Amino acid sequence: SQQGEEDPQALSIQEGENATMNCSYKTSINNLQWYRQNSGRGLVHLILIRSNEREKHSGRLRVTLDTSKKSSSLLITASRAADTASYFCATDAWEYGNKLVFGAGTILRVKS
Amino acid sequence: DTGVSQNPRHKITKRGQNVTFRCDPISEHNRLYWYRQTLGQGPEFLTYFQNEAQLEKSRLLSDRFSAERPKGSFSTLEIQRTEQGDSAMYLCASSLVSGGQGAYEQYFGPGTRLTVT
Numbered sequence: 404s405q406q407g408e409e410d411p412q413a414l415s416i417q418e419g420e421n422a423t424m425n426c427s428y429k430t431s432i433n434n435l436q437w438y439r440q441n442s443g444r445g446l447v448h449l450i451l452i453r454s455n456e457r458e459k460h461s462g463r464l465r466v467t468l469d470t471s472k473k474s475s476s477l478l479i480t481a482s483r484a485a486d487t488a489s490y491f492c493a494t495d496a497w498e499y500g501n502k503l504v505f506g507a508g509t510i511l512r513v514k515s
Numbered sequence: 516d517t518g519v520s521q522n523p524r525h526k527i528t529k530r531g532q533n534v535t536f537r538c539d540p541i542s543e544h545n546r547l548y549w550y551r552q553t554l555g556q557g558p559e560f561l562t563y564f565q566n567e568a569q570l571e572k573s574r575l576l577s578d579r580f581s582a583e584r585p586k587g588s589f590s591t592l593e594i595q596r597t598e599q600g601d602s603a604m605y606l607c608a609s610s611l612v613s614g615g616q617g618a619y620e621q622y623f624g625p626g627t628r629l630t631v632t
Contacts, residue, residue: 436620436621445625445626446558446606446623447623448620448622451620491557491558493557495619500571501546501565501612502548502563503621504560505557505558505559507557508557
């Protein structure tokens with residue numbers, strides 16, 4: 404089974420609104436990464452947060468990590484139609500060696 | 516464009532045929548990964564190379580699958596005697612690793628979509 408599970412499975416919002424996606428995982432991690440995938444451009448790395456970090460920002464993206472709850476959230480502020488994509492969390496854990504384990508993703512649709 | 520490239524982008528084959536995909540990573544990257552992705556799912560790890568050495572293979576990777584990375588540059592993934600269940604998107608990713616442990620930020624190619632009829 405996959406390590407990470409995203410919630411919700413799908414999210415539809417209006418342009419300008421904020422979008423929040425959550426990821427839960429099972430084992431202790433080294434870091435957690437978020438990726439975006441849209442049909443035209445493949446998977447793109449968005450942000451990496453290490454296990455000793457609690458929050459990280461990149462432009463309109465804010466990621467939080469709660470290792471006690473084994474969960475992370477991705478917040479996209481002031482969403483745009485171009486943010487329409489699938490978003491995946493991926494965990495890097497000692498238990499899984501030198502590879503990432505991806506969740507099933509959240510499908511985000513931003514309506515203009 | 517200095518990103519990860521994959522060829523072909525699409526492949527349609529008949530059940531039982533062999534197929535080979537190629538991945539060209541970012542030139543200075545020493546680690547290369549192969550993933551498989553089916554509709555509605557995230558990528559699933561198949562195998563990875565550190566330079567030319569194949570260091571790990573998933574249990575998903577049956578004997579019909581083989582991967583190589585000669586000279587630590589491009590990589591090929593071959594599927595022999597394809598089955599309909601092999602239909603998926605095959606993704607390649609590369610990363611620059613120092614220190615050896617853990618997974619790092621990965622740069623993905625556009626993928627090769629395989630359809631087995």
